[in-house]
Amino acid sequence: MDERLADMSDLGESLRGRGMRLTPQRSRIIDAVRALGHATPDLLAAAVGQDGGPALSLSTIYRNLGALEDVGVVSHTHLDHRSPTYHLADHAEHLHLVCLSCGAVIESPVDTADPFVGNLLTRHGFVADVKHMAIHGWCKACSAQATELKSESGAQ
Numbered sequence: 550m551d552e553r554l555a556d557m558s559d560l561g562e563s564l565r566g567r568g569m570r571l572t573p574q575r576s577r578i579i580d581a582v583r584a585l586g587h588a589t590p591d592l593l594a595a596a597v598g599q600d601g602g603p604a605l606s607l608s609t610i611y612r613n614l615g616a617l618e619d620v621g622v623v624s625h626t627h628l629d630h631r632s633p634t635y636h637l638a639d640h641a642e643h644l645h646l647v648c649l650s651c652g653a654v655i656e657s658p659v660d661t662a663d664p665f666v667g668n669l670l671t672r673h674g675f676v677a678d679v680k681h682m683a684i685h686g687w688c689k690a691c692s693a694q695a696t697e698l699k700s701e702s703g704a705q
Contacts, residue, residue, distance in 0.1 A: 560622065567620050577602055578613050582623055582635055587645075587654065589632040590614060628654060628683045645683040650691035 560579070561571035581596035582588060588596070590610045598604045614635055617623045625633035628647050644662055646655040662679045669675045687695065 563622075564620060569616060569620065572613075573602070574605055574609060575613050575617065577605070578610060579617065579622065579637075582637055586640070587628075587634045587636045589634055591632060593635070624680070626681050626683055642680065644679055646688070647683050647685050648688035648691055649685050650687055650695075653688050655688060 564571050564575075577597045577600055578593060580600070581593045585592060585596060590607055593614075594605060594607055594610050597610075614623060614625070618625065618635075618638075621638050623635050624638045625635045626645055628634050628645055634645075642659050643656040644659060646657055647653075648655070659679055662677075662682075666677045666679060669677050686692075
């Protein structure tokens with residue numbers, strides 16, 4: 550049995566243990582999330598629409614993502630102010646760094662934020678869950694380009 554089938558079999562057992570079934574729709578959505586890595590419901594709808602099966606409505610996508618998140622199969626983060634972005638829960642141990650210039654999304658290990666998390670705990674008694682967080686700023690290439698443009702305009 551190939552690895553994907555074994556994973557789906559384990560997932561089916563896990564869902565049944567929670568009173569749910571691994572429906573064809575859920576299986577297709579999970580496959581799309583796995584293939585895309587990070588995806589909005591709109592991107593997932595487009596992906597399952599191209600997998601050879603019947604199209605799934607956005608309401609079906611959202612409903613199934615909610616159910617899959619409830620049982621710990623997928624998780625989401627908000628990379629911007631639009632739709633949430635979903636990924637497999639076993640791929641959730643990272644921060645999302647979102648470039649405000651080019652839109653790149655960079656993954657960084659969660660422990661990168663340990664000093665920040667420690668400061669929140671010390672100063673406010675607040676235990677932060679940074680896996681759900683997106684940090685906005687500028688990627689290395691865009692910040693270097695901005696610095697270069699500033700130095701060129703200052704030299705004139």
